[in-house]
Amino acid sequence: MAKNLTTRGEDYSKWYNELVVKADLAENSGVRGCMVIKPYGFAIWEKMQAELDRMFKETGHQNAYFPLFIPKSYFSKEASHVDGFAKECAVVTHYRLKNAEDGSGIVVDPDAKLEEELIVRPTSETIIWDTYRKWIQSYRDLPLLINQWANVVRWEMRTRLFLRTAEFLWQEGHTAHATEREAIAEAEQMMNVYAEFVENYMAVPVLKGTKTESERFAGALETYCIEALMQDGKALQAGTSHFLGQNFAKAFDVKFATKEGSQDYVWATSWGVSTRLMGALIMTHSDDNGLVLPPKLAPDQVVIVPIYKNEEQFNAVSEVAVDLMKSLRKEGIRVKFDNRDTHKPGWKFNEYELKGVPVRIAIGPKDVEKGTVELARRDTLSKEFVPVENVVGQVKGLMEDIQKNLYNKAIQHRRDNTRSVETYEEFKEIIKTKGGFVLAHWDGTPETEERIKNETKATIRCIPIEGEIASGNCMVTGNPSKRRVVFAKAY
Amino acid sequence: MAKNLTTRGEDYSKWYNELVVKADLAENSGVRGCMVIKPYGFAIWEKMQAELDRMFKETGHQNAYFPLFIPKSYFSKEASHVDGFAKECAVVTHYRLKNAEDGSGIVVDPDAKLEEELIVRPTSETIIWDTYRKWIQSYRDLPLLINQWANVVRWEMRTRLFLRTAEFLWQEGHTAHATEREAIAEAEQMMNVYAEFVENYMAVPVLKGTKTESERFAGALETYCIEALMQDGKALQAGTSHFLGQNFAKAFDVKFATKEGSQDYVWATSWGVSTRLMGALIMTHSDDNGLVLPPKLAPDQVVIVPIYKNEEQFNAVSEVAVDLMKSLRKEGIRVKFDNRDTHKPGWKFNEYELKGVPVRIAIGPKDVEKGTVELARRDTLSKEFVPVENVVGQVKGLMEDIQKNLYNKAIQHRRDNTRSVETYEEFKEIIKTKGGFVLAHWDGTPETEERIKNETKATIRCIPIEGEIASGNCMVTGNPSKRRVVFAKAY
Numbered sequence: 002m003a004k005n006l007t008t009r010g011e012d013y014s015k016w017y018n019e020l021v022v023k024a025d026l027a028e029n030s031g032v033r034g035c036m037v038i039k040p041y042g043f044a045i046w047e048k049m050q051a052e053l054d055r056m057f058k059e060t061g062h063q064n065a066y067f068p069l070f071i072p073k074s075y076f077s078k079e080a081s082h083v084d085g086f087a088k089e090c091a092v093v094t095h096y097r098l099k100n101a102e103d104g105s106g107i108v109v110d111p112d113a114k115l116e117e118e119l120i121v122r123p124t125s126e127t128i129i130w131d132t133y134r135k136w137i138q139s140y141r142d143l144p145l146l147i148n149q150w151a152n153v154v155r156w157e158m159r160t161r162l163f164l165r166t167a168e169f170l171w172q173e174g175h176t177a178h179a180t181e182r183e184a185i186a187e188a189e190q191m192m193n194v195y196a197e198f199v200e201n202y203m204a205v206p207v208l209k210g211t212k213t214e215s216e217r218f219a220g221a222l223e224t225y226c227i228e229a230l231m232q233d234g235k236a237l238q239a240g241t242s243h244f245l246g247q248n249f250a251k252a253f254d255v256k257f258a259t260k261e262g263s264q265d266y267v268w269a270t271s272w273g274v275s276t277r278l279m280g281a282l283i284m285t286h287s288d289d290n291g292l293v294l295p296p297k298l299a300p301d302q303v304v305i306v307p308i309y310k311n312e313e314q315f316n317a318v319s320e321v322a323v324d325l326m327k328s329l330r331k332e333g334i335r336v337k338f339d340n341r342d343t344h345k346p347g348w349k350f351n352e353y354e355l356k357g358v359p360v361r362i363a364i365g366p367k368d369v370e371k372g373t374v375e376l377a378r379r380d381t382l383s384k385e386f387v388p389v390e391n392v393v394g395q396v397k398g399l400m401e402d403i404q405k406n407l408y409n410k411a412i413q414h415r416r417d418n419t420r421s422v423e424t425y426e427e428f429k430e431i432i433k434t435k436g437g438f439v440l441a442h443w444d445g446t447p448e449t450e451e452r453i454k455n456e457t458k459a460t461i462r463c464i465p466i467e468g469e470i471a472s473g474n475c476m477v478t479g480n481p482s483k484r485r486v487v488f489a490k491a492y
Numbered sequence: 493m494a495k496n497l498t499t500r501g502e503d504y505s506k507w508y509n510e511l512v513v514k515a516d517l518a519e520n521s522g523v524r525g526c527m528v529i530k531p532y533g534f535a536i537w538e539k540m541q542a543e544l545d546r547m548f549k550e551t552g553h554q555n556a557y558f559p560l561f562i563p564k565s566y567f568s569k570e571a572s573h574v575d576g577f578a579k580e581c582a583v584v585t586h587y588r589l590k591n592a593e594d595g596s597g598i599v600v601d602p603d604a605k606l607e608e609e610l611i612v613r614p615t616s617e618t619i620i621w622d623t624y625r626k627w628i629q630s631y632r633d634l635p636l637l638i639n640q641w642a643n644v645v646r647w648e649m650r651t652r653l654f655l656r657t658a659e660f661l662w663q664e665g666h667t668a669h670a671t672e673r674e675a676i677a678e679a680e681q682m683m684n685v686y687a688e689f690v691e692n693y694m695a696v697p698v699l700k701g702t703k704t705e706s707e708r709f710a711g712a713l714e715t716y717c718i719e720a721l722m723q724d725g726k727a728l729q730a731g732t733s734h735f736l737g738q739n740f741a742k743a744f745d746v747k748f749a750t751k752e753g754s755q756d757y758v759w760a761t762s763w764g765v766s767t768r769l770m771g772a773l774i775m776t777h778s779d780d781n782g783l784v785l786p787p788k789l790a791p792d793q794v795v796i797v798p799i800y801k802n803e804e805q806f807n808a809v810s811e812v813a814v815d816l817m818k819s820l821r822k823e824g825i826r827v828k829f830d831n832r833d834t835h836k837p838g839w840k841f842n843e844y845e846l847k848g849v850p851v852r853i854a855i856g857p858k859d860v861e862k863g864t865v866e867l868a869r870r871d872t873l874s875k876e877f878v879p880v881e882n883v884v885g886q887v888k889g890l891m892e893d894i895q896k897n898l899y900n901k902a903i904q905h906r907r908d909n910t911r912s913v914e915t916y917e918e919f920k921e922i923i924k925t926k927g928g929f930v931l932a933h934w935d936g937t938p939e940t941e942e943r944i945k946n947e948t949k950a951t952i953r954c955i956p957i958e959g960e961i962a963s964g965n966c967m968v969t970g971n972p973s974k975r976r977v978v979f980a981k982a983y
Contacts (some may be wrong), residue, residue, distance in 0.1 A: 073589065077598060168560050
């Protein structure tokens with residue numbers, strides 16, 4: 002292939018890794034496990050951020066910022082949280098370097114050892130709840146609805162660009178409520194906000210559900226999640242929202258005076274999505290020619306490529322291109338006119354296909370004569386000649402068509418790869434040969450869940466919230482099951 | 493005072509510290525030197541970010557994201573940079589904690605020591621230029637115009653909210669150019685972008701200039717800066733832009749093929765502003781009643797406070813308020829209608845004065861009868877009754893008037909506190925008793941600069957770019973001086 006991109010059929014994992022780098026989304030840095038998000042990748046992330054931020058604000062949340070560092074002792078305050086998060090992490094032990102006495106460079110100054118080590122935040126519940134103690138006195142201070150956009154660090158041994166990196170960017174919402182009911186409603190609301198964003202903007206269909214106890218966030222009483230299915234049949238957890246009960250309020254002593262005058266612990270939620278969403282976006286829609294982006298998140302929705310052999314032709318073509326660019330921009334469409342003379346049209350075609358620009362317009366001297374342009378859509382790779390006067394209308398339509406088409410293709414793929422099974426034999430066979438979501442009965446015990454995981458590498462992605470509920474018998478133990486749960490191998 | 497705020501006259505420094513906390517802008521956290529930026533403070537920072545980000549993009553820059561951690565050895569590659577930045581910093585030495593064997597909590601796992609320590613970035617030149625080596629091969633790849641919004645850490649011993657904190661938020665631009673001239677033009681352009689932002693949005697007048705050699709950024713050939721004057725006569729450096737020559741390109745071996753086919757090192761700039769700007773904003777405009785915000789950056793530009801004694805009155809007042817709110821919002825004005833029944837009007841008046849909301853509208857039953865409202869402006873603390881039908885027009889006018897008035901007051905203050913001196917005696921006297929900007933002749937040597945600093949605590953804030961140029965003799969040594977430079981004590 003012109004792009005030298007490994008195909009999905011050859012090696013899906015390699016295809017992904019190559020695509021992320023070649024489409025200028027991200028690359029590995031000189032720092033183990035940490036990525037560089039390149040300008041084109043970051044522009045997509047910024048679009049995601051902008052929409053999510055708007056949705057958070059529309060649901061009453063405010064942004065704030067809490068410290069990067071968390072004193073080690075904070076983690077010990079919530080018992081289950083410490084095991085989940087405080088183990089594989091970046092530990093700051095010193096606050097100074099000095100010149101080595103032998104002149105060999107700079108070394109850690111042993112005199113600058115911290116009294117208490119600081120952990121680079123893997124998530125911010127502890128530092129935030131330590132702060133909320135000061136902010137919350139009365140029911141008048143509730144609900145407290147706060148979000149933070151931040152970087153976090155979890156020391157991962159095996160990393161992959163966007164999907165699993167030591168440092169990643171995310172948002173973390175942390176809310177405090179007067180009642181259990183309100184906190185649960187908040188956690189559910191945010192799961193729905195995430196689902197709406199991922200489906201409507203990323204064009205990625207998701208299953209909503211709750212996690213089993215063993216897959217829950219460390220410190221949560223309930224974890225709500227949205228799960229997407231990638232083209233290779235593996236699941237990807239796209240976002241989680243946790244009902245934390247009063248665990249953190251108790252650990253950090255956050256009480257409030259109720260309307261009735263008594264003192265009660267506050268109820269909490271937390272919820273987050275991360276740059277991992279970039280991985281979901283890339284893996285859901287892209288093909289062997291490169292990235293495919295939904296118009297709503299594409300930094301450039303349309304690219305115009307001029308075709309010419311001399312300056313006269315260039316001028317004639319440019320005139321049409323610039324007019325078209327202006328008309329499209331008036332309609333709020335993001336257009337790039339690539340008039341660089343350092344690259345040939347064929348190179349540009351390849352480049353924008355690789356980068357997933359939804360619509361490409363090519364204009365040559367013959368088009369100028371005929372009053373047409375060539376319009377190509379990235380998702381279907383189809384092309385047609387269109388009269389100049391129809392281009393704006395057609396492009397506007399394409400923005401919606403492509404967005405819908407991507408979603409529909411993804412949901413069709415999920416339908417084709419969602420199967421119900423009755424027996425464990427059948428389950429193992431499907432997980433091994435086909436992958437996808439497998440709906441099966443499970444007896445509700447961590448032991449059975451663990452056994453299935455060990456034997457098949459499939460985990461329970463969620464206990465679905467929507468869909469039919471029918472009881473049955475666990476495929477492994479035969480014990481009663483209230484409803485089927487969703488299994489898959491996962492990223 | 494109702495607000496229990498120390499006055500500026502009593503203790504300027506205490507006034508600032510109290511104001512930052514009481515106006516809900518920021519507070520100290522449980523982590524030494526790290527602040528929590530509270531939602532109201534963060535909302536102002538977000539407005540600043542949005543405008544700056546727009547200005548950066550309009551001048552051709554793209555955002556990207558680079559790792560939080562920098563391997564220790566990277567700092568040793570640029571000789572002057574290591575002394576400036578790699579010394580007082582947060583050092584990550586381990587990547588795991590474990591349960592203490594005596595059950596006393598969690599401790600650092602000695603088996604998880606990093607081979608090479610990681611520094612939490614104090615600034616990102618080194619990691620970014622290590623990356624640029626891979627991105628730049630040819631003149632076609634230039635200029636590379638990249639910005640990053642990020643958190644950075646410098647281990648400060650004496651910290652103050654926004655002004656000097658161990659962790660702070662900032663943006664750092666890092667650009668690469670084919671020629672020296674282009675790089676210098678870029679560094680100057682960004683100084684001008686900063687000046688435009690700080691003057692037009694923050695309503696804070698600034699002096700533009702260059703730093704002396706000893707005040708330059710570690711690794712720069714020239715540092716451009718903008719300097720503002722606070723109400724207490726101390727200067728505050730509001731932004732810097734550095735021409736880095738080929739220092740980082742040489743340190744990280746970043747060469748490019750020129751148009752002519754030769755290989756040359758790339759020319760660099762870097763430039764940044766930080767949450768320190770919040771300190772400048774607060775200290776320039778605020779008064780003994782609290783914060784004063786310029787309308788362009790105020791999260792709420794107008795607050796409407798209803799005054800009522802019973803439900804009937806509340807309904808009548810609310811109707812007018814909601815109509816007004818809608819009309820104002822149609823004009824793009826940010827309005828809050830504070831209809832909480834948990835707080836009295838007097839409390840609200842105090843609160844919004846403390847929080848610097850530019851315009852307050854109060855509406856009571858009598859106003860409803862008369863068809864008027866009470867309009868109060870925060871900057872002058874003046875009030876008047878205005879017919880409802882004139883409110884929108886008047887508020888629109890006020891948005892501009894208040895913005896201008898704040899700028900004019902600040903520039904008048906700077907004029908009143910900028911003095912030229914001829915002798916060192918006079919200089920010492922003014923620095924000691926009056927402060928402000930002092931223009932004086934200096935012989936251009938670091939020795940004289942150092943002596944003045946040691947004897948008076950005043951530093952050269954900048955060698956001004958604008959204003960008259962007249963030669964003279966150094967006030968200390970009598971040696972020739974090409975032009976006066978600007979001295980002040982500084983934050």
